Amino acid sequence: MSSKDETGWLIKDVRVIDPFRNVDSIEDVCVDGDKIGSASERKDYVPVDGQGLWLVPRLIDMHVHFREPGFENKEDLQSGSRAAAAGGFTAVCTMPNTHPVIDIPSLIQWQQDQAKNMGLVHIFPIGAISKGQQGQELADLYQMTRAGAVGFSDDGHAVMDARLMRAALSYSTTLGRPIIQHAEDHELTAGGVMHEGSISQQMGLGGIPEEAESVMVWRDVELAGLTGGILHVAHVSAPGSLEALEYAKRRNLRVTAEVSPHHLLLTDAAIREWNFNPVTKVNPPLRTEGTRQLLIQAVRQGLIPVIASDHAPHHQDEKELPYDEAPFGISGLETFIGAIFSVFMVDGLISPLDLFRRVTVGPHKVLGIHYPGLTPGAPADFTLIDPQMRWVVDGKKFYSRGKNTPLQGTRLQGRSVATMVNGEWTMRDQEVLK
Ligand SMILES: [Zn+2]
The missing domain is CATH 3.20.20.140 (Metal-dependent hydrolases)
Structure with a gap:
């Protein structure tokens, strides 16, 4: 097995928007293996600066x-x-x-x-x-x-x-x-x-x-x-x-x-x-x-x-x-x-x-799918979003094979900057990691 199970991540000072628990507040979110952890459990988390980001x-x-x-x-x-x-x-x-x-x-x-x-x-x-x-x-x-x-x-x-x-x-x-x-x-x-x-x-x-x-x-x-x-x-x-x-x-x-x-x-x-x-x-x-x-x-x-x-x-x-x-x-x-x-x-x-x-x-x-939100033990599935990021759509750069977008050339605000599924990063800084 990979070191996945041992890796812990600590997303610090991030604005958590969790509609499952009706929470909108600045928190630290930690990840233990493939699950959401609780911060008191361990001290060797890899820190991630979440300031200015939404989770x-x-x-x-x-x-x-x-x-x-x-x-x-x-x-x-x-x-x-x-x-x-x-x-x-x-x-x-x-x-x-x-x-x-x-x-x-x-x-x-x-x-x-x-x-x-x-x-x-x-x-x-x-x-x-x-x-x-x-x-x-x-x-x-x-x-x-x-x-x-x-x-x-x-x-x-x-x-x-x-x-x-x-x-x-x-x-x-x-x-x-x-x-x-x-x-x-x-x-x-x-x-x-x-x-x-x-x-x-x-x-x-x-x-x-x-x-x-x-x-x-x-x-x-x-x-x-x-x-x-x-x-x-x-x-x-x-x-x-x-x-x-x-x-x-x-x-x-x-x-x-x-x-x-x-x-x-x-x-x-x-x-x-x-x-x-x-x-x-x-x-x-x-x-x-x-x-x-x-x-x-x-x-x-x-x-x-x-x-x-x-x-x-x-x-x-x-x-x-x-x-x-x-x-x-x-x-x-x-x-x-x-x-x-x-x-x-x-x-x-x-x-x-x-x-x-x-x-x-x-x-x-x-x-009818159950997900408890960001509580210890829940699958560590979340997205980090930069709400201020301005960017211009370019379909040619899509990971999708379909490049067909009527938003081509449009300036948008707000973008996902990282995605985690089951405790593993699948995307960081617009780079898909698998
Ligand atoms: Zn349809």
Whole structure:
């Protein structure tokens, strides 16, 4: 064995932002082997100066696409895990729209084994709702749960069949795991490549109306009411969806939602500014300024308890196709913290504790994963963040194979400077160590 088990680290005078314990204060944090230690135990810690830095435990991105198996030219488990570490994440949930689709227990197990071998990031896999994501027959949700799946989604596609969705939601009550819907009525979005509005009309590009999302969210909320099931709505981007979430909240249904940083930071005006470069092409599409403000408001109010990247890397060649033909997706892991900082922290729209609640406690709760926060004996998973660091996004420097970012050249404030997983540094000073 390495000396890992004996190494102790002492992060001194760091601002601990621990939403699991509701703590925001200057503390010393020590690490004993792979666990959080207690300072009184030993004297031979390696000191790390934490002054001016924030320390946040167990940042988890509950929506990433690592593309393996099947599309390793876009991303694989290793390149994706390295991107996660660089972005400051200690855990991710991988979406199952790979080839083959992750719809059987052995593939769920395989992903977790790979993650353990790499030691870069915890992977909590999400299994498919339907076999092959074909939307016709339920996959074996029970056996996948036993193998470690933390939720189920046909992400990339919506479950269009209401009867199948009803069955999945019914199962979720016994499994205790959420059904994660990529909410989109495919009949309404057919041929669409960007938000349907004045810009799509001016440009003559096929539009994706906000209602294509919200009609599906309303349907699913009703089905959650019918079944008592656990519903989580992925990447919300429409005012009508927010109304449906409010309705679900009033009825005390088990319904949650997430939003992606690009929908909080950008609008469809970026498509014109980028002169129709497909780096802005994403599904759901970038919306209007009015919708963006409503989404920010919903995060502040807690109506949206989770922020997740929807990291969707693609090969450079595919993103250089014409706007109509290029695939949807943004490489989001490595800009995540800078993006949410720029939206919420720079103007003080939300407290640091509440912001990071949406990347820690929020997703852990949705997925039913227990993490106690920074208490002695907890797995030593945390991120050091420099809240003052200003930096310019350069996709070419991403660890991800997907260099496709509409934030290319954007100046952001706030960046992860170190990531620790199970007591081992996975990234320091933007350098991934594995
Ligand atoms: Zn999706």
